[in-house]
Amino acid sequence: MRAAIMYEAGDVRVQDALDPVIEQSTDAVVRIVRSCVCGSDLHPYHTMSASDGPVPMGHEFLGVVEELGSEVSGFKRGDLVVSPFAFADNTCELCREGLHTSCPNGGFYAAGGVGGGQAEAVRVPQAQGTLVKLPVGEDSALLPSLLTLADVYGTGYHAAKQARVTRGDTVTVIGDGAVGLLAVLSAKQLGAERIILMGRHKDRTDLGRHFGATDVIPERGEEGIAKLRDLTAGQGSRAVLEAVGHMPAYEMAVGAVRPGGVISRVGVPQYEDAPIGFGSLFGPNITLTGGPAPVRAYIDELLPAVLDGAVEPGRVFDRTVSLDQVPEGYRAMDQREALKVFVTP
Template sequence: MRATFMYKAGDVRVEHAPDPVVQQPTDAVVRIVRSCVCGSDLHPYHSLSEDDGPAPMGHEFLGVVEELGSEVTGLKRGDVVVAPFAFADNTCALCREGLHTSCPNGGFFASGGVGGAQAEAVRVPQASGTLVKLPVGEDSALLPSLLTLADVYGTGYHAARQARVDERTTVTVIGDGAVGLLAVLSAKQLGAEQIILMGRHKDRTDLGRYFGASDIVAERGEEGVEKVRQLTGGQGTHTVLEAVGHMPAYETAVGVVRPGGVISRVGVPQYEDAPVGFGSLFGPNITLTGGPAPVRAYIDELLPGVLSGAVEPGRVFDRSVTLDETPEGYRAMDRREALKVLVTP
């Protein structure tokens, strides 16, 4: 089959690779019909060393079940399925508590010997607990929106849920990438009325307004913090959803959250040291939360809105490439020429 590998920073190649096969009785093999490039894929695109490559790429996919291990239940060949970016058994104590990313029998696609999803097919461990059957055909017009359930929609929703967003809370979303925009959508779904989106790319912030943002702040740094505070009577917002992962975004979050508020981080942190002491979080009683989204915990809740067309999270895809063109998809996202790139066979 063909599959995408990153050899080092900036060097993405589509090459022939061995076809995936069932290795454990709990595995399935899925033929991929849609995948995509994630904003988090750009982190190794900027930093991967040659010693760490070639690395399989891609962790978001929709597909058709081709093969099933002997212990897989609830699925059959030909089912159209979505998988969260982390596989899990969905039966252990942590999964039952909604912490699928901490499942002792789980892991992440494109790591730990599991192939990447920017490919023609992928092996899915813990298939019974991971794969969710979809009531659509593999040519459905809903595929882009359904694909967001694999990561970015569930991650944006996780940010809002962890921050306890509701109709009484004001919200700042930091970052106008796909996760940030779907955090806006999620905050709106949970009842928030004032949602401030911090971003400076007009095509993206326009989509943010469509998803429910009430205010846009294009300024950065101290100027951006001051603008948010002006919009909130000097107090800042009850919740901050940080969808970037770089230190300036974290510092902005600390600057715009009001006393007693919550900072929810879902941007993969690209730093080790963050201020949490008396002058930043401890003194004003700020809660710091977030983490890798247990997307499997949210798929069943979010799926009906996508199927009915009540929400259209697939609007974050603004460019489509074939699998062989995946390296150009990386370049387009890195140059900010595309918000999120859809990959077709």
């Protein structure tokens, strides 16, 4: 089969790879029909050393079941499925609590000997607990929106849920990438009355307004914080959703949240020393939460609105490439020429 492999920063190649096979009785082999490039894929694209490569890439995909291990039930060959970016058994205590990304029998694609989603096929461990069957065909016009259930839509929703967004809330979203925009959509779904999007790319913030943003702040740093406080009568927001993962975004979140509020981080942190002391979070009784989204816990909840067209999270895809063009997809996202790249076979 063909698969995207990263060798080092800036070096992604599509090449021949071993076909996936059933290794455990709980596995499935899935032929990938749609995948994409994630903003988090750009972190190794910027920083990975040659000594850490080569590694398979991709963790978001829709696919058709080709083979099933002997312990996998509820699926058959030919089923169209979506997979969360983290596989899990969906039966352990942590999964039952909605913490699928901490499942002791789980893990992540493109790590630990499991192939990546930017490929023609992939082995899915813990297939029965991980995969969700979709009631459409592989030619459905809904595939872009359904693909967002693998990561970005569920991650944006996790940001809002962890921040306990409720009806009437004022919410600030930091970051106009795909996760930030779908955090806007999620906050709107949960009833937020005012949603302030902090982003500076007009084509993206226009989409954010479509998803429910009521205000847009393009300024950054202290200037952006001052603008936000002007909009909120000097108080800041009760819920701040940080969808970037870099220190300047976190510092803006600390400046934007009001006393007693919540900062919910879902941007993969590219820093270790975040301020959490008396003057930043402790003194004003601010809650810091977030983490890798257990999107399997949200798929059943989010799927109906996608199927009936009430929401269109797939609008975050603004460029389509073939699998062999994936390196160009990385380049386009890195150069801010694309918001999120959709990958076809």
